[in-house]
Amino acid sequence: DREAVMNEFKQIHQQANKVAAVDVLHDFYVKWNKSYNHVIRNLKDIEPDLLVFYNYPKQIRASIYSANMIESFNNVIKRKAKPQAEFPTEQSLDTFIGIQA
Incomplete structure (x- = not known):
């Protein structure tokens, strides 16, 4: 059903x-x-x-x-952050995500 x-x-x-x-x-x-x-x-x-x-x-x-825009944004962040195996600090990850947004 x-x-x-x-x-x-x-x-x-x-x-x-x-x-x-x-x-x-x-x-x-x-x-x-x-x-x-x-x-x-x-x-x-x-x-x-x-x-x-x-x-x-x-x-x-x-x-x-609709959550499509939110889901799409989250997928972009995940895809772009994935190649960056490790960020030296949490601040560097926050900066990276901010730049992507």
């Missing part, structure tokens, strides 16, 4: 406004509550925080709920 659940959950973040997102989310609850009661209960507990990004302009919503 993982792929089906994830595809339906993604629909919540793709709605035009918060009202539509709440409707899709509640439909999601109804459909999956029987199979995944614990997960649905946890989602209901965090629902106000789950949809908070709808309070912001559409242009920046993706950067709020």
Whole structure:
């Protein structure tokens, strides 16, 4: 069920406004509550925080709920720091990461 659940959950973040997102989310609850009661209960507990990004302009919503930019940045740092087998001090590592950022 993982792929089906994830595809339906993604629909919540793709709605035009918060009202539509709440409707899709509640439909999601109804459909999956029987199979995944614990997960649905946890989602209901965090629902106000789950949809908070709808309070912001559409242009920046993706950067709020997506960690892709953060993950990409972390991968760049790891890749560039890897060839440097050892840094003589913690300060030199901090400086290197600062330069990369």
